Amino acid sequence: MVSEKELYAHLKQEFGFTRFKAGQKQVIQRLLAGGSTVAILPTGTGKSLCYQFVGTYTNQTVLIISPLLSLMQDQVEQLRLKGEKRVVALNSNLSYAAKKQILANLHQYLFIYLAPEMLNNPVVLAALTDIDLGLLVVDEAHCISAWGPDFRPDYLQLGKLRQKLGFPVTLALTATATKRVTSDMMRSLKLGRKVKVIRNSVDRPNIFLAVEKSADTQEKNQRLIQLIRSLPAPGLIYFSSKKQCDQICALLNAKSKLTVASYHAGLPAGDRYAVQQQFLGGQIDLICATSAFGMGINKPDIRYVIHYHLPENLESYLQEIGRAGRDGQQSLALILYSEQDRGLQQHLALSALPTNAELEILQNSPQLLEKSSQENQSAQLVWRYMQMGVSFPQMSAVFSQRRTEKLQALQQILAYVNTQGCRRKFILRYFDETKTPQHFRKCCQLANESFDYQQLFDLAKTKNEPNIFAGGNDYEQILKNLFKTD
DNA sequence: CGCCGTATCACTAGTGATACGGCGGTGCACTAGT
Numbered sequence: 001m002v003s004e005k006e007l008y009a010h011l012k013q014e015f016g017f018t019r020f021k022a023g024q025k026q027v028i029q030r031l032l033a034g035g036s037t038v039a040i041l042p043t044g045t046g047k048s049l050c051y052q053f054v055g056t057y058t059n060q061t062v063l064i065i066s067p068l069l070s071l072m073q074d075q076v077e078q079l080r081l082k083g084e085k086r087v088v089a090l091n092s093n094l095s096y097a098a099k100k101q102i103l104a105n106l107h108q109y110l111f112i113y114l115a116p117e118m119l120n121n122p123v124v125l126a127a128l129t130d131i132d133l134g135l136l137v138v139d140e141a142h143c144i145s146a147w148g149p150d151f152r153p154d155y156l157q158l159g160k161l162r163q164k165l166g167f168p169v170t171l172a173l174t175a176t177a178t179k180r181v182t183s184d185m186m187r188s189l190k191l192g193r194k195v196k197v198i199r200n201s202v203d204r205p206n207i208f209l210a211v212e213k214s215a216d217t218q219e220k221n222q223r224l225i226q227l228i229r230s231l232p233a234p235g236l237i238y239f240s241s242k243k244q245c246d247q248i249c250a251l252l253n254a255k256s257k258l259t260v261a262s263y264h265a266g267l268p269a270g271d272r273y274a275v276q277q278q279f280l281g282g283q284i285d286l287i288c289a290t291s292a293f294g295m296g297i298n299k300p301d302i303r304y305v306i307h308y309h310l311p312e313n314l315e316s317y318l319q320e321i322g323r324a325g326r327d328g329q330q331s332l333a334l335i336l337y338s339e340q341d342r343g344l345q346q347h348l349a350l351s352a353l354p355t356n357a358e359l360e361i362l363q364n365s366p367q368l369l370e371k372s373s374q375e376n377q378s379a380q381l382v383w384r385y386m387q388m389g390v391s392f393p394q395m396s397a398v399f400s401q402r403r404t405e406k407l408q409a410l411q412q413i414l415a416y417v418n419t420q421g422c423r424r425k426f427i428l429r430y431f432d433e434t435k436t437p438q439h440f441r442k443c444c445q446l447a448n449e450s451f452d453y454q455q456l457f458d459l460a461k462t463k464n465e466p467n468i469f470a471g472g473n474d475y476e477q478i479l480k481n482l483f484k485t486d
Numbered sequence: 487c488g489c490c491g492t493a494t495c496a497c498t499a500g501t502g503a504t505a506c507g508g509c510g511g512t513g514c515a516c517t518a519g520t
Contacts, residue, residue: 091515092514115515117515118514121515147513239511241511242511265513290512291511292511292512340487342487343487343489343510344488
C-alpha cells in the first residue's frame with residue numbers, strides 16, 4: 001500500500017497540485033493496489049490525471065483506448081507540455097514509416113494512445129503483447145454501450161483485447177453511466193466481479209435544468225433569438241440535423257450581435273478545428289453544433305447549453321449539458337421541445353440498425369453485402385459483425401434488442417421533457433442515485449415560458465453565489481425574486 | 487415520423503393547391519489512384 005504522504009508528494013512534484021479532486025485518490029490507490037476499476041466521475045474532475053499519475057508513479061506503460069483522433073492529439077500535447085516525451089498516438093495520421101518505427105520501439109513509451117479499430121491490425125496487437133503493460137485505460141468508456149452495438153462495433157471487442165494482453169489492470173473512465181451501462185461495460189471488458197466501481201454523483205448543482213415547449217418551428221426560432229440576446233455568452237446549441245444547424249446559425253448571426261459558428265461532421269476538418277479553437281479562445285460567442293461537437297472540449301465558462309431538438313437519450317443529454325459551467329458558476333441547460341421533434345429522433349435511433357428484411361437480403365447475397373458495405377451504413381455494420389464471427393441469427397437478436405433499448409431510452413427522455421415534477425430528481429433517479437437534490441423542489445415546476453433566465457444569472461452574480469439553489473439559502477425569498485410568486 | 491423541395495395539376499399564363507420522393511447523427515482505418 002502506497003502511503004498518503006507519497007501520493008501527495010508525487011501529486012505535487014509531477015502535477016503541481018496539493019489536493020486531489022473528488023474520487024481521484026480513491027481510483028489511484030485502487031489501481032496502484034492492482035485492482036481494476038470503473039470510475040464514473042463527473043466532467044471537470046480530472047479523469048486523465050488518474051492514469052497519468054499511475055503511469056508516472058510506477059513508470060510502467062499505460063495503454064489508453066480513446067474514441068477520437070483529436071482527443072488523442074490533445075492528450076499527447078498536454079503530456080508533452082508537462083515535459084513527458086514518452087508519449088505517442090498510434091493512429092492513421094502516421095505515415096507507414098513512422099508507424100513502423102514506433103512499433104519497433106514501443107517499449108520506450110510510457111503512454112500509448114490508440115483507437116479501438118487499430119486493434120484489428122495484427123502487427124499492432126503483436127507489438128502490444130510484447131511490452132510490459134502496467135495499465136489499460138478505456139477513456140470515455142460509455143462509448144462501449146453508446147457506440148458499440150450499432151456504430152463502432154470494435155468497441156465490443158475490447159474484452160478480447162484484454163484477454164490477449166493477459167488481463168492487465170484496467171481502468172474504465174466515464175462521466176455518465178447508469179447501473180445498466182456500468183454492467184454493460186464490465187461485461188464487454190470481461191472485468192469480472194471483483195472490479196471496483198467508484199461513482200461520484202452525476203449531479204451538477206450549478207446547472208439549472210429547464211424545458212420549454214413550442215408549438216412550431218417559427219415560435220421556437222423566435223424564442224431562441226430572444227434567449228440568445230439576453231443570456232450571458234458563451235453558449236452552445238445542439239441540433240440533430242446538420243442542415244438546420246447551419247440554417248439557425250445563419251439566422252442567429254443575422255438577428256443578434258453575437259458571433260455564431262456552426263460545427264458538424266459535414267464541415268472540412270480544418271474548419272472544424274478553427275471553429276473549436278476560436279470558441280476556446282473567446283472569438284466565437286456561440287456554437288451551433290450536432291453531436292459531433294463536445295468530447296474533449298474543456299472550456300470552463302460555457303454559460304448555457306440549449307437543445308433545439310430532443311436529445312437522443314438521458315445519458316447523452318448529461319454528457320452534453322455537462323459541458324456547461326465547469327467553472328462552477330451559474331449555468332443553464334434548456335431543451336426547446338416541440339411535439340414534431342420526436343419523429344426525427346426516432347428515425348435516427350432506428351435507421352442505423354439493419355432490419356430483419358435487410359439482414360435476410362444481405363445474408364442471401366454476399367456480393368451485395370461486400371459491395372454495399374462501402375457506402376451503406378447498415379451493410380457496413382453487418383459486414384463488421386460477420387468479420388467478428390457473429391452469425392445472422394445472433395445479429396438479428398442483437399439488433400432487435402438494441403431497437404427496444406433505444407426506443408425505451410427515447411421514452412425516458414420524453415418522460416423527462418414532460419415531467420411535472422423536479423427535473424433534477426428525475427435525472428438522479430434515472431442514474432440510480434438516491435440522494436435528494438439540494439434545491440427547492442418547486443424551482444423546475446415554476447420555470448415556464450415566461451421565465452426570464454437573466455434573473456437567475458443576475459441573482460447569482462449579486463449574491464456572489466454560484467449555485468443559488470444550494471443548501472442554506474433563503475429559497476422562498478429567491479423564488480419570490482425569480483418567479484414573482486407569492 | 488415529419489419537413490422540404492420539386493413536380494404536376496388546375497385555370498384562361500402566373501399562382502395556388504395537392505402529391506410524392508428523399509432526407510435526417512456520431513468516426514475509425516484502409517485502399518486506390520493521382
